[in-house]
Each structure stands twice: as C-alpha cells, then as structure tokens.
Amino acid sequence: MRSLAFASRWAVACSLVFGSATMFAAAPHPIRWSIKATTDSLPLKKGQKVRATISATIAPGWHLYAFEQQTGGPLPTSISLAEGQPFAADGPASESTPKMEYDSNFNLPTNIFEGHTAFKLPAKALHAIPGGSARLMVDVAFQTCNDRMCLPLTVQHLSAPIERGEIP
Numbered sequence: 471m472r473s474l475a476f477a478s479r480w481a482v483a484c485s486l487v488f489g490s491a492t493m494f495a496a497a498p499h500p501i502r503w504s505i506k507a508t509t510d511s512l513p514l515k516k517g518q519k520v521r522a523t524i525s526a527t528i529a530p531g532w533h534l535y536a537f538e539q540q541t542g543g544p545l546p547t548s549i550s551l552a553e554g555q556p557f558a559a560d561g562p563a564s565e566s567t568p569k570m571e572y573d574s575n576f577n578l579p580t581n582i583f584e585g586h587t588a589f590k591l592p593a594k595a596l597h598a599i600p601g602g603s604a605r606l607m608v609d610v611a612f613q614t615c616n617d618r619m620c621l622p623l624t625v626q627h628l629s630a631p632i633e634r635g636e637i638p
Contacts, residue, residue, distance in 0.1 A: 500532035500621075501614050505628040507606040508635030514599040519560060520632055522591040522606055524549060528584055531616045536568035536581035543576045545613040545623050549589050552607035552627060556599055560592040575615050604632040 504527075509520045528534050539546045549563040566588055568581035591608060610626045 500529035500616070501534055501612065501624075501626075502527040503610060503626050503628055505606070505608055505630040507630040507632045509604075509632055510634070510636070512604070512632070512634055514595040514604055514632065516595055516597050518595045520557060520593045520595065520606055522593065522608055522630070524589040524591065524608060524610060524628065526583065526587050526589075528586065528614070530585075532614050533571075533582040533584050533616070534587065534612060534614050536583065537563070537565055538581055540578055540580070543578055543580050544573070544615065544620065545611075547589075547613075548611040549591055550609050551591070551593060552609050552629075555605075555607050556596045557593040557606060558596055560594040563589055563591045565589050573615070574617060575620050605629055606632055 504525045506523045506525075507520055508523075509518060511518075514520070526534055535544045535546055537546050537548070547565075551557055551559055566583065568583055568587075570579050571582055572578070573580040573582070589610075593606060595604075607627065607629045610628060611623060612626070613623050614621050
C-alpha cells in the first residue's frame, strides 16, 4: 500500500515536471527575426559605414511594440549593437511608422507593429576588417502581446555576414 502511494505521488510529480517542460517547449514564439548587413565595398576600412536592416515577421493576432511607449505601458523594443565586436553605432536605430492602438493589456494607447516591420541600425567599422570575416551582431530586446496575454521581455541575438550592397 505504501509503495502504491509513493508510486502515485511519483507519477504526479513527474507529470508536473515533464508537463511543465512540454508546456514551455510549446510556448508561442510569435516574432521571427532576420538581419541583413550591407556596406558599399569590401574589405572594410576603418570608419566605413555599415547598415543593418532588422526585420520582424509577427504572427497573426500578436503585435510588437515600437521604440516609444507611454509610462506604465509595455516594454518598448530596443535595438543595439552587441558588445565585443569591431563596430560602433553611427547614429540611432530607426523604425517603420508604428500604428497607435488601444491596448487592453495596459489600458492605454500603445505604438505597435503587426504583420511585418523593419528597423535600420547604422554602424561603422572601428578598424580595417578583411572581407570574408566581417559579421555584424545586433541585440534586439522586445515584448510582444496578443489581446489576452503578454510574453516577458526577450532578447534576441542576431548576426549577419556583411555583404556588398547599396547603403541609403
């Protein structure tokens, strides 16, 4: 009888642990990020400009928050160069024009993106970098919500080889 009670408690404990792991594994990931980095010529010279274009594809029913938000609202999206690389910011990040919409999660109007949006981040090389080895690393901190729930702040680390292309 005692072993049956132990086995029963063990089964409940295992279902809680493994059930939680399954729940977290199945957690929604409503934002898909991609990055492209371009410069006008390779190899890179010291001070040469690089432009990162960071794209977000947002699942239906979800939204991503813009850079500017009211106090008491959601955590705004933040985009920056990752530490420890041979690039420095060459101006602030920019975003597409957000849509303002009332958000019941915060009971106030928020600036959001739905569907797809893009951000730009200008950078410059801190020293000469051989063409084949140049990679730009960017960190994106963001919060996303739907009409019923918000996911916690997430930091996505993105990396892209620097390619030759047009810089606007």
